Amino acid sequence: MKVNKDQIEAHGLTPDEYKKIKEYLGRDSNLLELGIFSAMWNEHCSYKSSKIHLKKLPTKNNIVIQGPGENAGVIDIGDDDAIVFKIESHNHPSFIEPYQGAATGVGGILRDVFTMGARPIALMNSIHFGSPKNHKTKNLLNGVVSGIGGYGNSVGIPTVGGETKFNDTYNENILVNAMAVGLANKNKIFYSKAKGLNKAVVYVGSKTGRDGIHGATMASAEFDDNSEEKKPTVQVGDPFTEKLLLEACLELMKDNSIISIQDMGAAGLTSSSIEMASKGKLGIELDLNKVPCRENNMTPYEMMLSESQERMLLILDDNKEKEAKKIFDKWDLDFVIIGKTTDTNRLILNFDNKKVADIPIAALADKAPLYERKFTLNKYKKEKVEINNLKKIKIEDALLKILSSPNHSNKNWITDQYDQSVMCDTIQKSGGDSAVVRIHNKEKAIAVSVDSSALYCKADPKTGGKQIVAENWRNLISVGAKPLAITNCLNFGSPEKADVMGEFVDCINGIKEACEFLNFPVVSGNVSFYNETNSKSIHPTPVIGGIGIINDLKKITNIKTKENGNLILVVGKTIGHLGQSAFLYENFAMNNGPPPEINLLNEKNNGLAVLELIKKGIALSVHDISSGGMLVSLAEMSMSSGLGLKIYKPKKLKNFYEYFFGEDQGRYLIELSKNNLKNIETLFKKNNVFHEIVAEVQNDTFEIEGLFSLKTKDLQICNNKWYKDFNAIN
Amino acid sequence: MMKSSVIVFPGSNCDRDIAVALKKLQFKNSMVWHKETELPRSDLIVIPGGFSYGDYLRSGAIAAKSNILSEVISAGKKGSLILGICNGFQILIECGLLKGALLRNSGLKFISKDIQVKILSNKSKFFKKYKSGEVLKLNIAHNEGNYFTSKEHLDELENNELIPIKYCDKNGNIDLKSNPNGSINNIAGIFNKKKNILGMMPHPERMSDKILSNEDGLGLFLSLMN
Numbered sequence: 001m002k003v004n005k006d007q008i009e010a011h012g013l014t015p016d017e018y019k020k021i022k023e024y025l026g027r028d029s030n031l032l033e034l035g036i037f038s039a040m041w042n043e044h045c046s047y048k049s050s051k052i053h054l055k056k057l058p059t060k061n062n063i064v065i066q067g068p069g070e071n072a073g074v075i076d077i078g079d080d081d082a083i084v085f086k087i088e089s090h091n092h093p094s095f096i097e098p099y100q101g102a103a104t105g106v107g108g109i110l111r112d113v114f115t116m117g118a119r120p121i122a123l124m125n126s127i128h129f130g131s132p133k134n135h136k137t138k139n140l141l142n143g144v145v146s147g148i149g150g151y152g153n154s155v156g157i158p159t160v161g162g163e164t165k166f167n168d169t170y171n172e173n174i175l176v177n178a179m180a181v182g183l184a185n186k187n188k189i190f191y192s193k194a195k196g197l198n199k200a201v202v203y204v205g206s207k208t209g210r211d212g213i214h215g216a217t218m219a220s221a222e223f224d225d226n227s228e229e230k231k232p233t234v235q236v237g238d239p240f241t242e243k244l245l246l247e248a249c250l251e252l253m254k255d256n257s258i259i260s261i262q263d264m265g266a267a268g269l270t271s272s273s274i275e276m277a278s279k280g281k282l283g284i285e286l287d288l289n290k291v292p293c294r295e296n297n298m299t300p301y302e303m304m305l306s307e308s309q310e311r312m313l314l315i316l317d318d319n320k321e322k323e324a325k326k327i328f329d330k331w332d333l334d335f336v337i338i339g340k341t342t343d344t345n346r347l348i349l350n351f352d353n354k355k356v357a358d359i360p361i362a363a364l365a366d367k368a369p370l371y372e373r374k375f376t377l378n379k380y381k382k383e384k385v386e387i388n389n390l391k392k393i394k395i396e397d398a399l400l401k402i403l404s405s406p407n408h409s410n411k412n413w414i415t416d417q418y419d420q421s422v423m424c425d426t427i428q429k430s431g432g433d434s435a436v437v438r439i440h441n442k443e444k445a446i447a448v449s450v451d452s453s454a455l456y457c458k459a460d461p462k463t464g465g466k467q468i469v470a471e472n473w474r475n476l477i478s479v480g481a482k483p484l485a486i487t488n489c490l491n492f493g494s495p496e497k498a499d500v501m502g503e504f505v506d507c508i509n510g511i512k513e514a515c516e517f518l519n520f521p522v523v524s525g526n527v528s529f530y531n532e533t534n535s536k537s538i539h540p541t542p543v544i545g546g547i548g549i550i551n552d553l554k555k556i557t558n559i560k561t562k563e564n565g566n567l568i569l570v571v572g573k574t575i576g577h578l579g580q581s582a583f584l585y586e587n588f589a590m591n592n593g594p595p596p597e598i599n600l601l602n603e604k605n606n607g608l609a610v611l612e613l614i615k616k617g618i619a620l621s622v623h624d625i626s627s628g629g630m631l632v633s634l635a636e637m638s639m640s641s642g643l644g645l646k647i648y649k650p651k652k653l654k655n656f657y658e659y660f661f662g663e664d665q666g667r668y669l670i671e672l673s674k675n676n677l678k679n680i681e682t683l684f685k686k687n688n689v690f691h692e693i694v695a696e697v698q699n700d701t702f703e704i705e706g707l708f709s710l711k712t713k714d715l716q717i718c719n720n721k722w723y724k725d726f727n728a729i730n
Numbered sequence: 731m732m733k734s735s736v737i738v739f740p741g742s743n744c745d746r747d748i749a750v751a752l753k754k755l756q757f758k759n760s761m762v763w764h765k766e767t768e769l770p771r772s773d774l775i776v777i778p779g780g781f782s783y784g785d786y787l788r789s790g791a792i793a794a795k796s797n798i799l800s801e802v803i804s805a806g807k808k809g810s811l812i813l814g815i816c817n818g819f820q821i822l823i824e825c826g827l828l829k830g831a832l833l834r835n836s837g838l839k840f841i842s843k844d845i846q847v848k849i850l851s852n853k854s855k856f857f858k859k860y861k862s863g864e865v866l867k868l869n870i871a872h873n874e875g876n877y878f879t880s881k882e883h884l885d886e887l888e889n890n891e892l893i894p895i896k897y898c899d900k901n902g903n904i905d906l907k908s909n910p911n912g913s914i915n916n917i918a919g920i921f922n923k924k925k926n927i928l929g930m931m932p933h934p935e936r937m938s939d940k941i942l943s944n945e946d947g948l949g950l951f952l953s954l955m956n
Contacts, residue, residue, distance in 0.1 A: 104871075148839050153781075155743070156744070240741050240781060240783065243781070412843075416839075418838045418840075421942075422744060424938075425936065425942070427941055
């Protein structure tokens with residue numbers, strides 16, 4: 001039966017796109033085929049607006065085993081070990097149904113990682129909410145956090161860190177980005193590319209239900225006032241089945257029976273089967289009567305478009321079915337051969353002995369529309385902040401205001417809901433600059449950090465793009481890791497708007513520049529457009545997830561100050577840039593000026609010098625300086641240990657606001673014993689690294705000489721308050 | 731050499747962790763799948779933490795009905811040493827080897843963090859390497875760890891040194907503030923009457939490696955080694 005205009009529109013396809021569909025089919029499409037095209041051609045699956053720009057990113061170097069284009073990126077960390085990782089968004093579903101949206105976001109990213117043959121070893125996330133004053137925020141925060149915890153805790157993968165931010169811009173479009181990191185043998189990585197004719201296509205995992213139908217299409221459109229009506233498009237997670245699927249897949253992967261494997265994520269059975277066939281340049285034929293269904297009378301349309309979770313598609317080598325089935329039987333999971341690979345280069349679906357769909361694979365994959373969207377690169381504000389016009393406030397009041405703000409408060413309320421210790425390899429939990437997770441049974445570890453800076457990106461997307469990469473790099477260095485590679489999740493408004501597209505292009509340019517300079521390739525990622533409601537877009541929010549390697553477990557640093565009498569040095573130059581700073585935002589509700597500039601040369605130089613000090617055992621604690629500036633970072637070090645600090649006034653006359661709260665980039669705070677000062681000075685001189693002594697560790701008083709004196713304990717109380725008050729059960 | 735068995739259910743997720751700790755102390759350990767109908771000869775049976783059967787129905791309820799559990803129950807009744815950690819504790823209660831109930835945490839949230847427990851009595855095979863009164867730092871990670879029982883049973887536990895550990899603060903004070911989940915009398919673990927079966931919410935296996943935190947949990951396994 002021919003489809004009509006309304007159906008085409010309801011599937012998010014334009015008249016021009018439908019014209020193309022007709023051309024590829026050589027006839028009109030039926031409803032099932034239209035659904036399949038809609039699922040494959042939507043923004044979420046096709047990257048039709050972003051692909052052209054993403055190509056600019058550096059994706060290769062000598063450690064990259066697999067870059068973007070597979071389920072996840074893969075890098076070599078030596079000794080045949082490979083790290084498989086990726087970050088992905090689940091923004092739209094989490095706004096509609098926070099618990100399930102966030103939970104299935106975690107589930108999906110875990111499958112991306114174990115599909116490739118890796119055992120997941122760590123989860124991270126970046127979550128952004130609207131203003132705490134917005135009536136939806138509390139419910140969304142509680143739902144998302146328990147959803148992330150509910151899934152990860154149950155599967156038994158530690159959630160070791162992340163970031164949580166609040167800003168009005170996310171009032172109607174929250175962001176939930178989840179990252180998973182897995183460990184594999186580098187000689188046993190599994191890919192989605194099908195090979196060979198007449199190979200069995202096997203469905204494993206959960207049964208197919210009616211949940212999540214058209215989820216990917218929903219996530220490729222903006223919201224309006226009725227977005228809650230989209231609840232049925234949100235999938236429901238079952239972490240228990242995920243755990244069984246994980247163990248069953250890893251067990252099967254021990255031998256060589258799998259030719260190709262792909263999880264059924266967005267657009268479920270449709271995208272997984274097409275992905276495999278398209279990459280293998282093959283056809284695929286499925287008998288839909290064989291698909292295990294949760295409900296009666298499911299139609300081919302529902303089966304092909306369901307986004308029921310915890311399902312995988314495998315292509316098995318000849319005569320391996322019996323052994324494979326035994327494994328899935330052991331784990332009480334469905335295992336059904338539903339089709340075979342063919343040489344037709346077509347997707348053919350049969351149901352009730354009738355052919356119900358017949359589409360050339362290329363039309364769904366390689367020939368999917370690609371748009372070069374219009375974009376305008378705006379000129380961004382360069383005006384300097386006039387500090388003399390600001391109302392005078394006390395330094396200590398400004399500090400306490402920042403420490404007690406939602407964006408800078410201690411996040412234990414969140415992280416205490418995540419099992420951070422299961423698997424017994426978590427060396428450093430959340431709360432520091434990066435999480436550190438040991439490689440099981442080995443004397444090495446990886447560091448993981450997730451970062452974003454939406455305020456910077458809004459004010460100047462290119463500088464902002466550079467800054468996040470640099471900050472991520474710095475966070476990895478701060479724990480003693482050599483930064484290796486990143487994954488990114490690019491959260492933006494509608495690509496159909498030239499200014500949003502301009503922000504996207506600029507951010508990509510910034511990320512590209514920093515990644516190239518720092519030899520920090522992008523190996524996987526995800527783009528989330530249409531984060532907007534009633535035509536109002538969110539701030540551009542690219543999120544970077546980075547991995548670094550630590551080869552000596554004795555040389556890991558954290559932000560905790562260690563001993564009275566030790567000195568704190570700031571590495572990198574303090575100029576006093578207050579544009580877009582937490583100081584202005586939290587104290588004056590201002591977001592003026594440009595973000596701080598990034599000098600990549602200094603960034604690299606300073607970072608490598610700090611890393612050398614860590615490796616020599618000279619740097620006893622390390623903390624990068626980011627949002628809030630030097631004084632906030634000093635306070636964080638102090639609160640972490642409970643020890644105090646005596647902070648010196650700047651030697652050269654500088655404005656105290658600028659000096660203590662400026663967010664100049666490329667800076668670190670390091671603690672060292674006085675005996676090592678000489679050594680450090682020689683080393684820094686040799687490497688041309690600017691440094692300055694700023695404080696001394698002392699008992700329990702946090703003070704700036706001659707300005708103020710506080711108890712470290714009071715800083716902790718101030719920093720620990722907000723989340724508990726906000727989420728108190730009344 | 732001491733022989734141990736770790737029971738693995740679908741959804742167990744601390745099975746590898748406990749096996750690592752046992753192997754570190756030279757236990758000869760076997761992993762026993764829940765569908766098995768026979769237990770290997772073992773000096774110690776461990777039911778590990780996790781989410782057996784997804785914690786669906788009620789934490790531990792489905793695992794308590796599995797094949798291997800009837801073997802565990804008869805071994806327990808014969809006096810074998812059994813240790814249930816976290817979900818393992820919940821299973822021991824569901825199958826009747828231990829009395830009482832583990833309710834939802836009083837704060838209605840999953841809690842995962844380092845806490846302190848005080849050793850009230852070291853007079854058992856599980857705690858003899860510790861000193862009574864010692865304060866340990868261990869890790870908890872659970873949604874249903876709020877122990878509750880009848881007044882009579884509570885008196886029996888308190889009067890017969892059947893509560894080896896209670897939640898406390900860093901200085902060993904057992905009070906409301908140091909109670910993470912609402913457990914009655916700050917109970918973190920209990921014995922059966924014969925003290926051969928121990929259920930506890932904190933994870934000793936997570937505190938068995940200095941590089942991760944400390945080795946406060948190792949004493950438990952050392953105690954079991956005779």
